[in-house]
Amino acid sequence: MARLLVPVGACGDAAELAPLLRAATAAGHAVAVAWFGPPAELEAARRLGLPEPAHAEAPPPAAGPPARFAAATAFAAEVLGGGRWDRLVALGHGTAVAAFVATAGRVGLGVLRANAGQRVHAAWPPGDRERRVVDHAAEAWATASEAQRLELAREGLPLADLHVVGSLWPAALAALPAVPPSGQIWLALEHAHRLQAAPLAALLAQLAAAGRALGLPVAAAAAGLQPTLAGHGLVLPPGITLADLDPREQLDAARAARALVTDSAGYQELAAVLGVPCLVAAAATARPEAILAGCAHLVGHDGEALAAKLPWALERPVGPSPYADGLAALLALLAGPTAAPTAPSATAVAPLADRLPSDADHSGRTLGDDEVAFAAAAIRSGTLNSTRGTFVARFERDFAAWLGRGHAIACSSGTMAMHAAIAALGLAPGDEVITTPITDMGAITPILYEGGVPVFADVDRATLNVTAATIRAQLTERTRAIVVTHLFGGPCDLEPILALAAGRGLPVIEDCAQAFGATVRGRKVGTAGTIAAFSLQQGKHITCGEGGIVATDDPSVARRLFLFVNKAWGYGDAAPDHTFPALNGRLGELAGAVALAQLPKLDWVVSRRREVAAALHARLAPLPGLRLPGDPPYGTHAWWRFAFAVDADEVPGGALALGRRMQAAGIACVPRYVQKPAFECALFTDWRRSPITWLPLQQNPRLHGPQPPFRREHYPGAVRGLEQVVVLPINERYRLADVDRVAAAISAALRELRRG
């Protein structure tokens, strides 16, 4: 039987701790609570079931964080002195817990960390730092989910001591008397203070409007929201009321609610256990496992998305909670470090402290037990082809909803997605399709296969993207379509391109393979053109190894896309026939299951990449001779890659020399990206090489013009741009330490090169 000390400083943690403390005492452990917090909060914690503390102290009145931490540390030293304890049990991450955990380390007391691995993935470093500090000071860890366990493994903690126990909420809720349903939408914004006035006002206005439309009142606790509203000079829109509730009453309000809208990680777990629909208003705190299980739905701070998704979320059944009842397993861990470790996970991740996270393996990907579970379910179903299975169909439906388009058709690769898009144009032999000379060849060859001639528009030297001006310069009588590629995740300046295309009646195909979640004037790329194509290949934002998906709003285009990946066999037609030449480009159910599991993580992936890019930008900005990428004035970057330009006048040897030094320092990078413009590849330098290139050209006037038809002197932007670019593969798993390491290597390489 162990002597356990439990520091508590926030009444919010009391509800979860109460059943654990009762059970530990019943199991014969000597359990003592040390409270460091205001007496009023202690009162609230008691109402949430916290046992009477053996030690209690209040922080000095009106003290700032450093003084509060100093006082908490002194209190901790006093309580922990004398070696009276076998173990510290830490849940939560406030000042009191952080001070006790740090002090335990100094006096050699082991820490069992409950609720470990919760992370806030956004530009919210202070909160996240506290979580990390508390987590990393422990010697054994209990997490609520596999996702959190992987988070800790990624940070280098020993896998054998990371235990998925589940959640304490089932036990906590079981101990509370029932509450009658309130029919309210409960708004639990714990981080409202992090929002600017305008987005907060928009969020509240849209939520109120959605509530009115549904006939559901919206309520929130005054304590959380009132100070922020006052600070911004905002008034609540009609339809939302503030209630003066203590924490116990707030918990009851959440339990009674028809739905929760929250920006808190903890509430998502609570909602999943309660089985109440939950909308997550902050990508930063999204819990992937809750979202994947269909218990929570991510809308971010976007009020419109919230209003659109609320009625849908209320109609859908809430998925089964991904959180097991964690009480018994946590109790077993309390017995000591000898407790049996959980079986190694199917996706066990060894800590990789010594190299950068890579999208070539688990270290830089979001593949985990969610994908394993879905793939296993697909196998158990016994149906692995998508014509009869359900996973690819669900992925298509959910992807169309994520993108905001009427139809999405999955297929076997990004190349196949582009091919379907081109095929849907119904080109005549020799018709021209304008595209870019800097892209994946999988986006260009389909034009030839469909009998068209790819015509290359130059790119902007800084972004390596095509522009309305470079496209206009290539328009001819034979032009039938325009392909725009949002390279590296940086969106093209779409408005003038769309205007140009509309003026000529030309469809626009957006190649979004590298740009999931990039935006132009507030709209996702892939929503403005006629057709959008995406790749799910290993290195893209989300992946199923190989795969693609193509989307449109036009039902007749959608039909044609579908037919193209299905050998043009008219499934469902009255008299089906093979109506045009097409291959089998379907995605299989195994890959579809993985893609479906990946999709809920996509917004998180994009937001994480945006943070990583911002951190990298901040560190590289002071260095001479570099031109850094960023959000364009008209939109937001999705950061597939961080591609920066090196000025050879300032950096001897330019991109190539810098790239080589970075590689030598262990920083994977690709100077000059695809090395040369596409039209300099062998398949274009000799068009006679294959009937696929030769036949379309024979039907086009360019056959009689100068040969080869496309030459580097006409592409100064592409040639200069490629000469200068170094492509850095960042990903959503980069930690600040990784960013520091990359920046330090670049800085050192620059210094050496400039020294000569």
Ligand SMILES: *Cc1c(COP(=O)(O)O)cnc(C)c1O
């Ligand atoms: C990856 C990619 C493709 C091709 O996708 P695959 O799935 O590899 O066939 C097409 N276009 C662009 C811009 C890409 O990055």
